[in-house]
Amino acid sequence: MKEFHIGTQIYFGESALDRLSELQFESVIILADPFVVTSGLVEHVTKRLDAAHIRYTLFTDIVPDPPVDKVIAGVAAVLKGHYPCMIAVGGGSAIDTAKAVRKFAGQIEEGYSPRLIAIPTTSGTGSEVTSFAVISNPAEGRKYPLRGDDMLPEEAILDEVLVKSVPAAITADTGMDVMTHAIEAYVSTNNNEFSGALAEKSVEICGQFLIRSYSDNNDSHARRKMHIAACLAGIAFNSASLGLVHGMAHQLGAHLHIPHGRSCALLLPSLIEYNSGITTSSRSQAEYPSCVRKYCNMARILGVSNFNEITTVRALISYIHFLSQEMHMPARVSEAVSMTQEEYFSHIEAMAEGALADGCTATNPRVPTKDEIMEIYKNIW
């Protein structure tokens, strides 16, 4: 038996943030990315709370790739005020911090379960609608995905006014994260018709609006569409899970501190090649792995389908390279880090072990060996 549900109420479209004026709490805690506060963006939230006479406390001890100690600090802040509602405002890092904070606070004080409202300020992770959070342990150089229905935000508010300030490089990184979520959910061994429909729509929007969104911060239409695409892909992978791109990207983040979406962009073309078994020297085959038909569907949606399966999968791979190039993203790991090849290679074995153990890898359409993963890491240097 399979099940599909969307557990988060989604508010979107013009002035979606007005939802905040309808809240009925006396006090809330806002867990916000520090940029959101220093830039004044948080006022879009606080002015609505003020208007609704809701007191708020700010917690801003949030950093990219949230580490365990910041989660512990958040738990202390939330338990101190015993707030009935938590509002997370920021990118995946702020929302993941809030999700983990609520989970652990509920474990410390049994029965405590504040309402969680997620307000993304990047269009990428889809964290506002997923029951995952990724927490890092810098001491071990590892990232841990946490999962559970108790992590799912009750509400998500998608208002593009909060993403206008996202600089081009972060638009590129987060946009490629969306693209990867949609494609990996689509070919996941756990995919289903519902997740597939959402992944297709998400990829279609990325094809139309990612470069537009990258090129012009003030293109509100493109920004709104990408905000929705991120959320659609989030719902898709929350149901279908992901694959080896994410299993390997989590390691690039933990070991080399490459931003998450940039890691995905570096890996996605190689993983399409690996999963499909189609390389530049492939000849027509009588039978292809089932993910090939799905990659071909994605290529068709992106308008790059070609004569046959081989040329279509090659066209999809070229299209991903094209997107990265247009958005001035690094094409290889060597362009994304400041370290020697020898230093990078010294991480590969541990990264391959981490990727094999990562929960996302379990639903990859092709079961990888440690040697194959190591080879892929070598090839993307």
Ligand SMILES: NC(=O)c1ccc[n+]([C@@H]2O[C@H](COP(=O)([O-])OP(=O)(O)OC[C@H]3O[C@@H](n4cnc5c(N)ncnc54)[C@H](O)[C@@H]3O)[C@@H](O)[C@H]2O)c1
């Ligand atoms: N929970 C999930 O389902 C899920 C899925 C994928 C990734 N993740 C995790 O999410 C994290 C990445 O999240 P992210 O890509 O959204 O980045 P992020 O939250 O780490 O933010 C990246 C940078 O963008 C800045 N920023 C955020 N909003 C901004 C705005 N409106 N204007 C200008 N700058 C802004 C932040 O200050 C930060 O410096 C990683 O830890 C990743 O592992 C979680």
Ligand SMILES: [Fe+2]
């Ligand atoms: Fe991701």
